[in-house]
Amino acid sequence: MSTPITGHHHILPLRVYFAVAAALLVFTVITVIIAQFQFGEFNLIIAMIIAAIKATLVALFFMHLKYDNRIYAIVFVGSLMFLAVFIIFTMFDTLRRGDIYEEVAHPLQDARIYHQAPAAPADTSHTPAPPAQAGH
Amino acid sequence: MSHTAEPTTHLAHHFSDTQQQADTAKLGTWVFLLTEVLLFGGLFCFYSIYRSWNPEIFHNAHKFLNVGLGATNTVVLIVSSLTMALAIRSMQLGERRKTIWFLVATFLLATTFMVIKYFEYSHKIHLGQLPGQWYTFQGVEGTNPHIFFSAYFMMTGLHGFHVLGGMGLITWLIIKTARGGFSPAYYTPIEMTGLYWHLVDLIWIFLFPLFYLIG
16 A cells, blocks of 8 residues: 555555456446346346446445545445435335225225226226225 | 645635545535435436336337447446546646546546437437437337436436536646646545546446346
8 A cells, every 4th residue: 555645645556446447347248248138127136236336346446435434435325325215115105006096995985085086096907996896 | 755835735724734624525525426316316216116117118118229339338437437536546646747647538538428428319319219298209119118218318318417517627627737736735626526427437337227238
């Protein structure tokens, strides 16, 4: 490791930068090759795992998070956690909304709340027809 | 390493020393990057919802993107991240001339990225593969294929504006470095622009597989 000139600036040896860049390029080639095969849902999972590895390399070495004060990593990882909450909780809603309609639709329809104005959610194909649903 | 006589520490009166000043700038930059993550996060959320609702459309429409051009742009941005990191390292070592060359290389790579993006965009505009109501292309199977191109143009477009912004910052850095504005004791703007540039690269690392490599 080189000697810092001022304060505790960390000067990395050149080979670290070249090694990281080489790894990023190799991962890019790998992800393009893997995408040529059909693994169904695993294509997305594999591609995202490789992207996450590449992003981690960029953040740790190019952005110096590995060597800097921990507070910067906390800020960055914090933003990713909020992003995860944002996307995952929204997906809970948008992916399961149809199920909730199926569960809830019957009593509401019995009470004739939806009877006059059927709200049309994205997929109501499985919902039974509103009338003639007496009794549970 | 000899320090030049010019006053390059730029210590503002409300900081006790240059180290505290640099750390403060860095924390502020990271908080800015946090807001950038959340800005793009809205679009990533949009992407997640609409891809989960329309997997076939995303699968069919992505075939109209050119993987070769997308992969080339990925390589271009990765190399530009490397040259940016090396520009910072050169200034840490006080090598002003090398810093300028690495910054120029970063700028040229960013230009290459935008030129490739221009060819991709103009081809899609020509075919009518445009977002929302402007979509006129007929070749994608399935209903509402414009959703894919809405996501594509919004996300790569916002990213493209960030590349342009980075090019502006890098131009400013080249001029200021050439005028002797930085030294091993003070190179905070180069380092902060570097962080921003790496984030732009990082976002593209996710955009590339999400649009070009849908299995």
